[in-house]
Amino acid sequence: MLRGAAMELKEEPMLGALLTAVLMVLPFAGPGTNHVVDDPFTSARTSWYRDAGFGMFIHFGAYSQLEGEYKRSDGSVCQDAEWIMNKCKVPVNEYEKLVKSFNPSQFDAKAVVGTAKAAGQKYIVITSKHHDGYAMWPTKVNKWNLRDHSSFDKQRDILRELKQEADRQGIKFGLYYSTWDWHDPDARNAATFGKYKARMKAQLTELIDNYDPAVLWFDGDWDTDNPPNPWTKQDGAELEDYLRAASPELVINNRISKRAPGVKERRVVDGDFGTPEQTFPSAPIDGQLWESCMTIPKKWGFAKWDTNFKDSKTLTRNLLDITSRGGNYLLNVGPDKLGRIPAPEAERLRAMGSWLSANGQGATVYGAEAAGLVADPAWGAVAQHGNKLYLSVYDWANSLHLKALEPFDVTAARVLGSAQAVTVSKAGDGIDVKPSGAKTSDVASVIELTVKSEVAAPAGTGNGLSVDYFPTSDWTGTPTHRVDPTINFAWRFDGSPAPNIAADHFSARWTGFVQPRFSDTYTFTTVSDDLVRVWIDGKLVVDASSPHQVRVDKGTIALQSGRKYSIKVEYAETVGEAFMKLIWSSPNTTQQIVPKGQLYSS
Numbered sequence: 001m002l003r004g005a006a007m008e009l010k011e012e013p014m015l016g017a018l019l020t021a022v023l024m025v026l027p028f029a030g031p032g033t034n035h036v037v038d039d040p041f042t043s044a045r046t047s048w049y050r051d052a053g054f055g056m057f058i059h060f061g062a063y064s065q066l067e068g069e070y071k072r073s074d075g076s077v078c079q080d081a082e083w084i085m086n087k088c089k090v091p092v093n094e095y096e097k098l099v100k101s102f103n104p105s106q107f108d109a110k111a112v113v114g115t116a117k118a119a120g121q122k123y124i125v126i127t128s129k130h131h132d133g134y135a136m137w138p139t140k141v142n143k144w145n146l147r148d149h150s151s152f153d154k155q156r157d158i159l160r161e162l163k164q165e166a167d168r169q170g171i172k173f174g175l176y177y178s179t180w181d182w183h184d185p186d187a188r189n190a191a192t193f194g195k196y197k198a199r200m201k202a203q204l205t206e207l208i209d210n211y212d213p214a215v216l217w218f219d220g221d222w223d224t225d226n227p228p229n230p231w232t233k234q235d236g237a238e239l240e241d242y243l244r245a246a247s248p249e250l251v252i253n254n255r256i257s258k259r260a261p262g263v264k265e266r267r268v269v270d271g272d273f274g275t276p277e278q279t280f281p282s283a284p285i286d287g288q289l290w291e292s293c294m295t296i297p298k299k300w301g302f303a304k305w306d307t308n309f310k311d312s313k314t315l316t317r318n319l320l321d322i323t324s325r326g327g328n329y330l331l332n333v334g335p336d337k338l339g340r341i342p343a344p345e346a347e348r349l350r351a352m353g354s355w356l357s358a359n360g361q362g363a364t365v366y367g368a369e370a371a372g373l374v375a376d377p378a379w380g381a382v383a384q385h386g387n388k389l390y391l392s393v394y395d396w397a398n399s400l401h402l403k404a405l406e407p408f409d410v411t412a413a414r415v416l417g418s419a420q421a422v423t424v425s426k427a428g429d430g431i432d433v434k435p436s437g438a439k440t441s442d443v444a445s446v447i448e449l450t451v452k453s454e455v456a457a458p459a460g461t462g463n464g465l466s467v468d469y470f471p472t473s474d475w476t477g478t479p480t481h482r483v484d485p486t487i488n489f490a491w492r493f494d495g496s497p498a499p500n501i502a503a504d505h506f507s508a509r510w511t512g513f514v515q516p517r518f519s520d521t522y523t524f525t526t527v528s529d530d531l532v533r534v535w536i537d538g539k540l541v542v543d544a545s546s547p548h549q550v551r552v553d554k555g556t557i558a559l560q561s562g563r564k565y566s567i568k569v570e571y572a573e574t575v576g577e578a579f580m581k582l583i584w585s586s587p588n589t590t591q592q593i594v595p596k597g598q599l600y601s602s
């Protein structure tokens with residue numbers, strides 16, 4: 001939709017020049033460009049990330065030196081943590097003066113990575129630059145960094161130390177980077193924002209070249225005046241293309257984009273994964289991978305007064321709730337000014353790790369997916385891994401009911417770490433699971449069910465759907481015909497289906513057959529901007545026919561394994577950004593772009 005784009009045009013007088021610059025820099029841009037690189041739900045690129053389940057976030061920066069308190073000249077004390085410069089209105093020169101003595105001499109990469117490993121975490125994401133603009137590596141872009149503005153050993157580079165240690169101990173290494181910047185004067189000034197963007201790009205290039213991160217975790221995507229944030233969705237889209245070209249394996253979060261004024265929700269079309277913060281959803285998320293980031297006490301950065309630590313039982317159950325809904329848990333630690341992870345945080349991480357390594361209970365997290373076969377129970381959480389269901393029981397009882405979303409047989413049942421017998425019987429809308437002995441843990445006891453669900457029909461041999469692309473937004477005019485392997489498009493601002501189709505005012509009609517591999521109730525999910533309608537077997541399954549910006553819609557239909565059903569998808573783009581994805585899922589099928597082999601053009 002144009003509304004947002006038109007407003008941004010007015011706000012951004014340099015947009016024309018910028019777009020020209022983008023077109024010159026990028027190898028592919030403009031009509032004919034699809035900015036999607038793969039399907040993050042299934043690609044080899046994201047495989048490690050989807051399997052990981054649990055990661056360590058590290059908030060460590062110049063603010064750590066203040067330990068959560070700023071003493072004003074009048075003697076009063078203002079408290080905050082990583083936001084202290086902003087919230088306590090610390091003058092820049094004052095903040096700079098305080099940071100001069102920053103000397104994290106006790107930062108021990110081996111200990112940090114060791115703590116993550118002991119916790120059962122599979123990746124680390126550390127703040128390379130938070131909102132205060134201070135770089136935690138020896139950047140050549142400016143002097144506002146840990147080598148050039150500190151009392152730290154000039155020979156040391158903590159990002160290099162951490163990256164090397166992560167490689168050594170076999171854990172993935174990622175970097176947080178705030179696009180919003182309180183320190184660089186050009187970052188708040190629309191007229192000179194281009195200069196800031198060039199510096200930011202140079203810093204990100206340093207980060208990729210020096211530390212080869214597996215994840216880039218952006219932050220600061222909100223619209224605010226304190227200080228102003230001229231970053232735009234176009235900037236985010238351009239940066240995403242640039243980074244993917246520089247490092248094709250990168251996993252990137254959605255905050256690389258920009259939220260419009262007053263918009264709370266983030267979109268599922270930016271980056272690879274969504275980022276609920278200090279919360280997690282009550283059900284799986286449609287349309288994008290996701291990761292909840294949360295703290296152990298209240299704040300992200302170290303604050304000496306911030307001592308109300310969540311207990312390890314709560315944290316472990318959060319992890320199980322999150323992975324049972326298909327998400328990852330990125331749990332934060334805030335090292336102190338010397339670089340040490342606070343003991344209460346390390347202790348809780350160790351407790352989580354002991355639970356995960358006991359009795360093979362890590363199977364509830366690593367490689368686990370949302371359980372499609374059963375509904376989320378009130379007594380705990382259920383994750384699925386191949387033909388195994390893992391029931392994490394919080395409220396142990398001698399009978400635990402599970403609602404079945406699809407018929408399945410249970411061929412074996414056991415309690416991990418216990419020899420007790422478990423009986424399973426059909427009951428009501430599902431099954432009753434009856435352990436015969438005591439719980440194995442106060443945190444969660446795990447019952448493993450081996451299930452026999454329907455055998456999948458052989459993989460299809462399709463080549464995709466026939467499509468007519470029209471140079472109008474109402475399916476009129478002379479179409480361009482071809483076969484698309486999948487419907488997975490981010491045309492964004494500048495792209496379009498073909499070089500001869502302009503970026504605005506086009507439409508598409510895909511036709512052919514779709515072949516399910518299971519006799520299941522399938523959910524078809526669309527991610528669209530603008531409008532879309534999907535018919536399966538003549539039934540209108542998705543009807544999002546009123547114009548809209550990025551939206552997720554879904555509808556269900558029962559299908560028979562191996563049969564081919566007619567499919568028709570109509571999509572239209574008026575003006576502004578354009579996106580269109582067709583996703584399916586079923587009790588036996590995890591959420592994914594409908595794959596090429598199951599689509600037939602005739």
Ligand code: H79
Binds near residue numbers: 219224225226293300
């Ligand atoms: O790095 C951690 C936090 O410091 C950062 N994200 C995590 C990972 C974060 N900062 N703020 N928030 C999260 C919450 C957002 C606050 C905001 Fe606002 C409210 C942004 C816009 C409205 C107040 C007004 C603060 C800025 C403008």
